[in-house]
Amino acid sequence: MGAPADQPTAIVIGAGVGGVATAARLAKAGFRVTVVEKNDYTGGRCSLIRRDGYRFDQGPSLLLLPRLFAETFADLDTSLAAEGVQLLKCEPNYNLWFGDGVSFELSTDLARMKAEVERWEGPDGFARYLAWLREAHVHYEASVVHVLRKNFPSLAAMVRPSFLLYLRALHPFESVWSRASRYFRTERLRRVFTFGSMYMGMSPFDAPGTYSLLQYTELAEGIWYPRGGFHKVGLAAGLRPGVVEALVAVGQRFGVEYRLSTAVGSVLLSPDGREARGVVLESGEQLTADVVVVNADLVYAYRELLPPSRDAQQLSKRAASCSSISFYWAMDRLVPELRTHNIFLADAYRESFDDIFQRQRMPAQPSFYVNVPSRVDGSAAPAGKDAIVVLVPVGHLLESEAQDWPATIARARATVIETIEARTGARGLAAAILHETVNSPLTWQAHFNLDKGAILGLSHSFFNVLAFRPRTRHPSIDRCFFVGASTHPGTGVPICLAGSKITAEQILHRFGIGTPWGEDAARPARTTRVAAIDRVTRAPLFSRVHVVLALALVLLAFALDRFVLPVRRAR
Numbered sequence: 001m002g003a004p005a006d007q008p009t010a011i012v013i014g015a016g017v018g019g020v021a022t023a024a025r026l027a028k029a030g031f032r033v034t035v036v037e038k039n040d041y042t043g044g045r046c047s048l049i050r051r052d053g054y055r056f057d058q059g060p061s062l063l064l065l066p067r068l069f070a071e072t073f074a075d076l077d078t079s080l081a082a083e084g085v086q087l088l089k090c091e092p093n094y095n096l097w098f099g100d101g102v103s104f105e106l107s108t109d110l111a112r113m114k115a116e117v118e119r120w121e122g123p124d125g126f127a128r129y130l131a132w133l134r135e136a137h138v139h140y141e142a143s144v145v146h147v148l149r150k151n152f153p154s155l156a157a158m159v160r161p162s163f164l165l166y167l168r169a170l171h172p173f174e175s176v177w178s179r180a181s182r183y184f185r186t187e188r189l190r191r192v193f194t195f196g197s198m199y200m201g202m203s204p205f206d207a208p209g210t211y212s213l214l215q216y217t218e219l220a221e222g223i224w225y226p227r228g229g230f231h232k233v234g235l236a237a238g239l240r241p242g243v244v245e246a247l248v249a250v251g252q253r254f255g256v257e258y259r260l261s262t263a264v265g266s267v268l269l270s271p272d273g274r275e276a277r278g279v280v281l282e283s284g285e286q287l288t289a290d291v292v293v294v295n296a297d298l299v300y301a302y303r304e305l306l307p308p309s310r311d312a313q314q315l316s317k318r319a320a321s322c323s324s325i326s327f328y329w330a331m332d333r334l335v336p337e338l339r340t341h342n343i344f345l346a347d348a349y350r351e352s353f354d355d356i357f358q359r360q361r362m363p364a365q366p367s368f369y370v371n372v373p374s375r376v377d378g379s380a381a382p383a384g385k386d387a388i389v390v391l392v393p394v395g396h397l398l399e400s401e402a403q404d405w406p407a408t409i410a411r412a413r414a415t416v417i418e419t420i421e422a423r424t425g426a427r428g429l430a431a432a433i434l435h436e437t438v439n440s441p442l443t444w445q446a447h448f449n450l451d452k453g454a455i456l457g458l459s460h461s462f463f464n465v466l467a468f469r470p471r472t473r474h475p476s477i478d479r480c481f482f483v484g485a486s487t488h489p490g491t492g493v494p495i496c497l498a499g500s501k502i503t504a505e506q507i508l509h510r511f512g513i514g515t516p517w518g519e520d521a522a523r524p525a526r527t528t529r530v531a532a533i534d535r536v537t538r539a540p541l542f543s544r545v546h547v548v549l550a551l552a553l554v555l556l557a558f559a560l561d562r563f564v565l566p567v568r569r570a571r
Contacts, residue, residue: 014296084241203357326440355395481507
């Protein structure tokens, strides 16, 4: 069925989280939206691998910044709960395993954190932890308001007074490591509170200090897991949908059409090449629309879907994030030594990051992440068995030199098993693996068109964010917009959800259409009068004690002047 003559139309290339959310937003605003996706499933990297009763999250395995998820669903007149999404809190957040056999437990429980921090840095260490948390709180709140909810279409946007007011407090010109070193005195705790920069695909020695917000949200708001996985579970079995499937369903209620297993060959342009008119599928079929939103990998899109340009050449030269070797293991038994989320840190901490980001290889002793979804959600594996996901960060693909990935994968597997057994006391892991699926930089590139196999898109160094990051609107082709990891505001599921709002609002402004959601959609509306005890007021400038002290000082001064000083002068 075609759209009414006066109904604007949109095509979204790619059904990743950013594309799915943007499609739903545009459909709510009145667009007739079609999403075209090369794979036979939605979600992109935020998808599931299933086999023989085991379920693995192919990409993200923890939900952070829950307010951005809540805001997205509220903007679409619903909620996570209303869509049947159930979030499970992971407690503790992580177990961090060190090479000396020591483990450190990260938790939202302040009492547990006090004991853990004081174990290494004493009572003063906990006071410094609270000070670090306060700084990270500013990084988090200011970034959500002034970065994640704002567009930066030009350098001029960076001199907005509201942004400049917080720029110094965000510490963008210092590294995550240098900021943490101001608060923590031991190498151990500095590592504990800096490894989170890997979520942005960066070394903590290079990542702007602002990114302490990532570990702040874990410690202040918790780590959550959607029951059934990030994408979905078998709804026919009466189980709950995941976040992505819920967003897809919301969009479909607004009229979004999904065409899966439908690869795009290029963006269809006007004869003068200045305006996007739709897409040309690899099959040769043409689909026309008033606006095209590209959710494919940005570098790939500029190089393969759009005409050759200087922008495409410059993007290819920009620094990329890391890649990963990811193992998905179906175990024939439980591995009780592992928690839901586990981090194994390399002894040669800095050198391991340099290997990844400067030498583009797998470190001799890598840091890596192990997720056991069956520990928090029993539906991830058959009863009495575990599903395990291992993510080993490695350098991205290089065009200039050969990389032996089969040998690197074999070395990664052996190193991971050896390290887990040595540090946790687990035994017989290799023999307990029933079957294994592997993603490498090569498969990330092949399955998802990720340039260089970089799983988090372009780097997030200071000169790759804000107005320096590729724009959400094509600089010379009208009606062509972007959403996803490599455009503003950046990578990660909640960040891409924030980006979908920015891109959708930019499109609506381009077409002169009002925004059908408010800025405070995620904030519950007050339906009753506020009681006096709940009213927000400012503390008085002076308390009664201050007033009494001031009067006493005045009386003392008067007495000195009237009685004491005249006597001294007389002498």
